[in-house]
Structure formats: structure tokens, C-alpha cells
Amino acid sequence: MAFLTLTNLTYAYPNGFTAVENVTMSFEKGESVAIVGQNGAGKTTTVKLINGLLKPTEGDVMIDGWNTKDYTTAQISRKVGYVFQNPDDQIFNSTVYKEIEFGPKQQGLSLDEVKERVLHAAELVGVTKFLEENPYDLPYSLRKMVTIAAVIAMNTDVIILDEPTAGQDYPTMIRLGAIIKHLNEQGKTVITITHDMEFVVNHFEHVIVMANKRKIADGNKRDIFWDHETLEKSMLKQPHISRLSHSLKFGNNVLTIDEIVDELKEAKKNGHAEKERYEVVV
Amino acid sequence: MSYIELKGISYKYPVGDEKVLKDISLSLEKGKVYALIGANGAGKTTICNLIRGFIPHFFKGDLDGEMLIEGRDIREWEMGDLAQKMGYIFQNPFTQISGTKDTVFEEIAFGLENLRVEVPVIKERVAEIIKLFGLESLQEKNPQQLSGGQRQRVSLASIMVMDPEILIIDEPTSQLDPQATEEVFKIINIMKQRGKTIILVEHKIELIAEYADRVILVEDGKVAMKGKTKDILSDIKAMDHGILLPQYALLGYEMQKNDRLHEIPVTESEAIGVFTKWMAGKEN
Known part of the structure; x- marks a missing residue:
């Protein structure tokens, strides 16, 4: 049995709008x-069902043997941390330090332990030098990192990042990748919603595609990014290198630069026999 | 005479001790798309605030150097005149929608109404923009019910209907999915074809490669590199200033490690051309 399962999950908002329909993952x-x-597509509603902010209209969410229906959101928050899409929905303390400290303080840890958690999380996301500043004096991208630190400091088994890549620059993207890797190494399950397909290629293996309230694909990134029917249904694009490989009519479902380099070399070696094929493309 | 010119601009916000812009000089021509790129906090949005006159008219602080629009110093421009000359599109499409109008048509008409343009003229201009942007199916909808991508297109339409000469667009797609992002860029391209001067802040480097004429790479309050999009985005040195090159250029550099390419591609179509020739052995 997997650590976290969603079974036949449906959620309708109180106004009757159904946001998620019969989702199992x-x-x-x-x-x-x-x-x-x-x-x-229903991505954010799905993850809010995982951390107990929403309770299923139908179906079940099981986390490490707990059914979220039987526990309060506060109890579930000890197992699942959720970083909001919009940092301003999450931040409410007057300094970065207090914001990161809030969660672990509620967990009944000693002051020393709380401090250690705060400093570690701040270091990991790169906000150590802003600890005494008001989060709202920081730009959006750093406010987002503060909210990630606040959730990391809770030390939950599951961490959900809702669009951490939105509006982030290149150095921050590299840091986000390193954060996810670090959390995995500590045994954390990290669930990330993103629109950035290059980020997915670089940092994930398992990809779930949602479209129109449902899950429409679930599997390895290579299968997903070469499943044109799924991509079309979900209005997604192949990562740039895959798209180039597709245009050049290469096989082997390329995802990365290293892989397409091999394809190019191979094609050049066999160049003359295959030449006409490429002229059609041009 | 340059259309927009910054000469030795340095600026410090009223709060904070450090200069956020340090001796910036730029010269922008009419009718081109300029992409402002660089790490967060480099000064991109501050440059936008300067060009649209918010610095020094609203944000006081210490401004040194000259900032000229059509040869006239920004300090001498009236904000009202600048507001007519320039449109500004917010990063967050949910901020831009007025929230006071019941339909997309009325939302787009809002700015013209405030200028007391005559009703038949308003209707004509709004209808024209709706057609241009392909928003016909949305025009009777409530703006609050639109998706993020639809809102961003309506925001762009509500600015374009005012017919500004200059458009300042600050990260228009950061909250949008790939499909909506592409739609927004198609609209930016329509504006470009209409001769607008566009200043665009954007992180998605492959889209910049596709749509921008010029790139200004900002780092730590200074202009680190500037020039034609192709020249900057195919230059590996740009990577030393907090950005990633387009995937196609990175592939080009990878291939150059053991073979010669006559060109580093920056867009998908360039990459197809360059590598097709390379495979056919026409490179050397």
C-alpha cells in the first residue's frame, strides 16, 4: 500500500461547482x-484535499494509515505541509523569522529545537539574511521562498508545493531543484504543481496530468511527454528539446540535451541514407 | 534623437540604503520589442517604473541622470500625458480587472469612458480591439468568471483600446499555463505589428528568443549586456549574469564541444535549420 492514496475522489465546492471528479492516485x-x-484543471483542489483544507465530497484520502475524514486539518498539518500558490495567502507574521517559526512552535518542540528548524529551513531556501525583515518588504519571489521555508520547518512527511516556479528566475529555479532533491533524500514525499515542463524534466520522474477535473495520465515523464494524445487533451506542450527532436523525426523519446546530442550524432553517421527525410522538414 | 533614452541613471528608493539602479544608459527606438531580463531584484521593474514616470512622480527617492521621452525630460512630463502615451500591464491579471463592470465589453470600454470619449466612438474602438484580439466569444461574459489567461488577454485589450504608443508589460505570463502563455504572446506580437514600442519583463527565455527584437540584461542595478536578441541569447557569457540561455543555444554549445557549428541557434526554427544542415554535413 502506498504511503499516500487518493481513491475515487470527488470534490464539489459549497456553491455546487465540482472541481475534481473521480480522481485516484x-x-x-x-x-x-x-x-x-x-x-x-483541478490541480490545486486535489492537493488541498490531500492536506485536509478540503474534505472529499466522495472518496477517500489515506495518509500513512489515516483517513483525512477522521482528522482535523490541524492534525493533518503534522503529516502534510502545503505551500500556497500565492504567498500572500499564507504569510501573516511581522518578520521572516516569526513566519518560519510559527509552525514548529505549534508542535510543542523546545525553543532550541524550534530555532534549529528555523535556521535550517532558512538556509535551505536562501533567506537567512532576511530573517529580521518584514516578509512584505521582500519581492514576490522571496516571499514565496519564505513560505516554502515555513513549511519545511514543520518537518512533515509530505510537502506540497503549489506552483513554486511561477515568476522565478534561473538561480531560484536551480535552488528549488536542490530543495526538492534534499527533501527526497530525507524521505519526504514532495508533490509539486508546475507549468514549467523543463523543470519537470530536470527534477521529476513521476508525472500526473490533469485535465477538466480528472486525472488523464499518470506515469513516467518520458512516456507522458511523448504521449501526444494526452498532451493535446491537456493543452500541454512537449519540453523544448523533445519538441525539437519530434520536429527532426528522431525516435527514442528524447527529453534532455545529452540525449538529443546522441541522436544528432547517430543521424549524421547515417546521414546520406536518411538525407531526404530532413530535407522534407526544412 | 532616441525615442526613449536613459543617460547615466542612478536611483535609490526612499526606503533602503542601496542604489537599485547604477549608472544605466539605454537608448530605445520606436516600434521595437525590448525584453528586460535578469535575476529577480536586478532592477527590471524599477526600470519600468522609471520609464512610465512613476519614478520620480510618485516614488521620490534619489534620481540622478537624465531620462528622456521624445527628447523631453521625464521630470517635465505631466503624469496625465505620460498615462496616455503608455499602457502598463500588471503581472497579476486579477489585479488589472476593474471589478466594477458586468461584461468584458464594458471592461474594455472602461478607460475610454473615463476620458469621456463619445459613446459611438467607444463602441467602435472596443469592437475593433475585440476582433483584433479574437475575444468575440468572451465579450458578454463577466470578467470575474474568466480564467487567468482570458483575464490577461482582456487586460491587454483594455490597455490597447486606449491606443498607447508604448506598452510596458511586467511578467504577463508568470501565473499562466503554457497554452494561455502562448495566446498572450500572440497578442503581444499583434501589438508589435501595429508599431507599438514594447518593454517586456519576462523569464521564459525561449519566448523572448522568439518575440523580442532586443534584449537588455540587467544585473545588480546595472546593464550587464544589451543588443540584438540573437546576439545576446547565443552568447554563453550571458550565463554569468543570472540567466539561462534558450535550450536550443545550450544544445548548440554542447554540440560545439566536438564539432563546428557556424551558428548557435536560439529559436526552435533556427535549431531545426542548423542541425538539419549539420546532419547533412553541410556545416564544414
């Missing part, structure tokens, strides 16, 4: 999973 301990799909 599972997550192993220590794996990182990317959830992709258009705005409005």
Missing part, C-alpha cells in the same frame, strides 16, 4: 511527483 514515501495541467 498514489504517492510513495520519498518520491517527488509533478502534477501538470491547465489552469482550472
Whole structure:
């Protein structure tokens, strides 16, 4: 049995709008999973069902033997940390330190332990030099990192990142990748919603695709990014290198630069026999 | 005479001790798309605030150097005149929608209404923009019910209907999915074809490669590199200033490690051309 399972999950908001329909998925301990799909596909509602902010209208969410229906959101928050899409929905303390400290303080740890957690999380996301500043004096991208630190400091088994890549620059993207790797190494399950397909290629194996309230694909990134029917249904694009490989009519479902380099060399070696094929493309 | 010119601009916000812009000089021509790129905090949004006159008219602080629009110093421009000359599109499409209008049509008409343009003229101009942007199916919808991508297109339309000469667009797609992002860039391209001067802040480097004429790479309050998009985005030195090159250029550099390419591609179509020739052995 997987560490975290969602079974036949449906959620209708109180106004009657159904945001998620009959979704089943599972997550192993220590794996990182990317959830992709258009705005409005049901991704955020699904992860809010995992951390207990929402309770299923139908179906069950089981985390490490707990059914979320039987526990309060506060109890579930000890197992699942959720970083909001918009950091301003999450931040409410007057300094970065207090914001990161809030969660672990509620967990009944000693002051020393709390401090250690705060400093470790701040270091990991790169906000150590802003600890005494007001989070709202920081730019959006750093506020987002503060909210990630606040959730990391809770030391939960599952960490959900809702669009951590939105509006982030290149150095921050590298840091985000390193954070996810670090959390996996500590045995955390990391679930990430993102629109950035290059980020998915670089940092995930397991990818779930949602479209129109449902899960439409679930598997390895290579299978997903070469499943044109799924991509079309979910209005997603192949990563740039895969798209180039597709245009050049290479096989082997390329994802990375190293892989396409091999394809190019191979094609050149066999160049003359295959020449006409490429002229058609041009 | 340059259309927009920054000469030796340095600036410090009223709060904070450090200069956020340090001796910046730029010269922008009419009708081109300029992409401002660089790490967060480099000064991109501050440059936008300067060009649209918010610095020094609203944000006081210490401004040194000259900032000229059509040869006239920004300090001498009236904000009202600048507001007519320039449109500004917010990063967050949920901020831009007025929230006071019941339909997309009325939302787009809002700015013209405030200028007391005559109703038949308003209707004509709004209808024209709706057609241009392909928003016909949305025009009777409530703006609050639109998706993020639809809102961003309506925001762009509500600015374009005012017919500004200059558009400043600050990270228009950071909250959007790939499909909506592509739609927004198609609209930016329509604006470019209409001769608008566009200043665009954007992190998605492959889209910049596709749509921008010029790139200004900002790092730590200074202009680290500037020039034609192709020249900057195919230059490995740009990587020393907090950005990643397009995937196609990175592939080009990888291939150059053991073979010669006559060109580093920056867009998908360039990559197809360059590598097709290379495979056919026409490179050397």
C-alpha cells in the first residue's frame, strides 16, 4: 500500500461547482511527483484535499494509515505541509523569522529545537539574511521562498508545493531543484504543481496530468511527454528539446540535451541514407 | 534623437540604503520589442517604473541622470500625458480587472469612458480591439468568471483600446499555463505589428528568443549586456549574469564541444535549420 492514496475522489465546492471528479492516485514515501495541467484543471483542489483544507465530497484520502475524514486539518498539518500558490495567502507574521517559526512552535518542540528548524529551513531556501525583515518588504519571489521555508520547518512527511516556479528566475529555479532533491533524500514525499515542463524534466520522474477535473495520465515523464494524445487533451506542450527532436523525426523519446546530442550524432553517421527525410522538414 | 533614452541613471528608493539602479544608459527606438531580463531584484521593474514616470512622480527617492521621452525630460512630463502615451500591464491579471463592470465589453470600454470619449466612438474602438484580439466569444461574459489567461488577454485589450504608443508589460505570463502563455504572446506580437514600442519583463527565455527584437540584461542595478536578441541569447557569457540561455543555444554549445557549428541557434526554427544542415554535413 502506498504511503499516500487518493481513491475515487470527488470534490464539489459549497456553491455546487465540482472541481475534481473521480480522481485516484498514489504517492510513495520519498518520491517527488509533478502534477501538470491547465489552469482550472483541478490541480490545486486535489492537493488541498490531500492536506485536509478540503474534505472529499466522495472518496477517500489515506495518509500513512489515516483517513483525512477522521482528522482535523490541524492534525493533518503534522503529516502534510502545503505551500500556497500565492504567498500572500499564507504569510501573516511581522518578520521572516516569526513566519518560519510559527509552525514548529505549534508542535510543542523546545525553543532550541524550534530555532534549529528555523535556521535550517532558512538556509535551505536562501533567506537567512532576511530573517529580521518584514516578509512584505521582500519581492514576490522571496516571499514565496519564505513560505516554502515555513513549511519545511514543520518537518512533515509530505510537502506540497503549489506552483513554486511561477515568476522565478534561473538561480531560484536551480535552488528549488536542490530543495526538492534534499527533501527526497530525507524521505519526504514532495508533490509539486508546475507549468514549467523543463523543470519537470530536470527534477521529476513521476508525472500526473490533469485535465477538466480528472486525472488523464499518470506515469513516467518520458512516456507522458511523448504521449501526444494526452498532451493535446491537456493543452500541454512537449519540453523544448523533445519538441525539437519530434520536429527532426528522431525516435527514442528524447527529453534532455545529452540525449538529443546522441541522436544528432547517430543521424549524421547515417546521414546520406536518411538525407531526404530532413530535407522534407526544412 | 532616441525615442526613449536613459543617460547615466542612478536611483535609490526612499526606503533602503542601496542604489537599485547604477549608472544605466539605454537608448530605445520606436516600434521595437525590448525584453528586460535578469535575476529577480536586478532592477527590471524599477526600470519600468522609471520609464512610465512613476519614478520620480510618485516614488521620490534619489534620481540622478537624465531620462528622456521624445527628447523631453521625464521630470517635465505631466503624469496625465505620460498615462496616455503608455499602457502598463500588471503581472497579476486579477489585479488589472476593474471589478466594477458586468461584461468584458464594458471592461474594455472602461478607460475610454473615463476620458469621456463619445459613446459611438467607444463602441467602435472596443469592437475593433475585440476582433483584433479574437475575444468575440468572451465579450458578454463577466470578467470575474474568466480564467487567468482570458483575464490577461482582456487586460491587454483594455490597455490597447486606449491606443498607447508604448506598452510596458511586467511578467504577463508568470501565473499562466503554457497554452494561455502562448495566446498572450500572440497578442503581444499583434501589438508589435501595429508599431507599438514594447518593454517586456519576462523569464521564459525561449519566448523572448522568439518575440523580442532586443534584449537588455540587467544585473545588480546595472546593464550587464544589451543588443540584438540573437546576439545576446547565443552568447554563453550571458550565463554569468543570472540567466539561462534558450535550450536550443545550450544544445548548440554542447554540440560545439566536438564539432563546428557556424551558428548557435536560439529559436526552435533556427535549431531545426542548423542541425538539419549539420546532419547533412553541410556545416564544414
